[in-house]
Amino acid sequence: MAAVLAATLVVAAGVQGLVGLGLGLVSAPVVALVAPGLMPDLLLWLALLMPLVTLVREHHDIDWRGLAWSLPSRVPGTAVGVVLVASVSEEALGLMVGSMVLLSVLLSVRAVEVPVNVRTLSAAGFVSGITGTTTSIGGPPMALLYQHRSPAQLRSTLAIYFIVGAGLSLVGLAIGGSLEGSTFLLALAMVPALFVGFAVSRILVRWVPPRHIRGGVLLVCALSAVVVLARSLLSL
Numbered sequence: 734m735a736a737v738l739a740a741t742l743v744v745a746a747g748v749q750g751l752v753g754l755g756l757g758l759v760s761a762p763v764v765a766l767v768a769p770g771l772m773p774d775l776l777l778w779l780a781l782l783m784p785l786v787t788l789v790r791e792h793h794d795i796d797w798r799g800l801a802w803s804l805p806s807r808v809p810g811t812a813v814g815v816v817l818v819a820s821v822s823e824e825a826l827g828l829m830v831g832s833m834v835l836l837s838v839l840l841s842v843r844a845v846e847v848p849v850n851v852r853t854l855s856a857a858g859f860v861s862g863i864t865g866t867t868t869s870i871g872g873p874p875m876a877l878l879y880q881h882r883s884p885a886q887l888r889s890t891l892a893i894y895f896i897v898g899a900g901l902s903l904v905g906l907a908i909g910g911s912l913e914g915s916t917f918l919l920a921l922a923m924v925p926a927l928f929v930g931f932a933v934s935r936i937l938v939r940w941v942p943p944r945h946i947r948g949g950v951l952l953v954c955a956l957s958a959v960v961v962l963a964r965s966l967l968s969l
Contacts, residue, residue, distance in 0.1 A: 735919075737767050739926040742779070746930025748950055749783060751938055753888035754872035754895075755950065756783050756927075758834060761870050762957030765830045766964060769823040771916055772830065774906065776869035778920035779927060780899035784892035786931050794886040795893055796879070802851050803858035803875060807898055810862020815905040817867045827965030830868040834958035837873035838951050849878050861894075866902040871895070 741763040748755030757776050765772050818826070847853055857874040865871020875894055879887045906912050 734767055735922075738764065738775075739923060742923055742926035743930040743933070746783060746927040747934040747937070748930075750787070750931040750934025751941075752950075753787070753884070753891050754876050756780060756895075757865075757868070757870040757872060758837060758954055759950065759957075761830050761868055762834055762954065762961045765827050765868075765961050766957070769827060771919070772823075772826055773818070773865075773867060773869035773902070774912055774916040775920050775923075777865075777899045777903050777906075778917055779923060780869065780895050781903075782924060783927050783931070784895040786927070787888055787892040791885050791889045791892075794883060794889050796882070796886055796890045799849065799854050799878075799890060800893055800897075802854040803861075803894065804897055806855040806858035807862035807865075807871075807901055810859040811866050811898075811901045811905045812862075814863045814866025814902065815909040815911070817863070818906060818911050819909050824965045824968045826867060827961050827968075829864075830870065831958040831962035831965065833864050833868050833870050833873070834954050835962075837870070838955045838958070840873070840877060841951055846881060847878055849882075853878055861898060862901070865898050866905060869902075871898050871902070 738760075741760045742756075745756045745759035748759050756779065761772070761776060764775060768775075817829075821829075857878055861871040861874045864874070872891060872895065875891060876887070879890060882890075903912065
């Protein structure tokens with residue numbers, strides 16, 4: 734199991750290093766499939782570290798105004814997510830993970846353009862709080878808003894959002910009594926996989942534009958989500 738998780742995180746960190754998100758989107762379906770008891774704690778712990786690596790390289794294009802509207806609305810969304818984690822089964826969480834990934838893939842394929850304003854930022858923050866806390870996949874709502882901004886602003890703004898958002902989700906889960914110390918230790922053991930993935934992304938970015946790997950990433954995410962949905966439905 735540890736080897737599968739490490740390999741998955743290398744790929745997920747590589748994708749996030751290239752396009753600004755992907756740690757949860759790529760790895761959540763696999764974690765939910767091989768070790769559902771680790772969801773969403775493991776990826777939330779790792780989500781605190783991975784964006785810091787991005788900010789070391791890119792921190793001048795952060796959209797602080799957008800964060801000022803989206804982050805406060807994530808707080809009530811996180812509260813809703815904590816209630817869901819405490820009240821639903823692992824199978825139900827698996828359905829949430831799979832459904833969230835498939836929805837994200839479909840929206841990405843359709844390239845839906847949503848205006849970036851106070852209402853959409855607040856809504857994205859609230860929805861992200863729910864999905865980030867329950868499934869560790871909190872990036873897509875915000876990424877959809879910023880998909881037409883510059884790559885640097887997308888990556889740096891999402892990095893700040895992921896750090897604060899993951900912190901809020903972890904605090905909420907701790908208050909709700911849903912955090913396990915053993916999961917934190919496993920997250921520490923998986924940190925080297927993040928650095929390997931990020932290092933690989935720095936090499937690949939010189940030859941492989943993110944748009945060329947987008948189709949492959951979406952395919953892998955969709956297939957993983959289908960497997961998780963099927964497994965969860967059969968376990969109900």
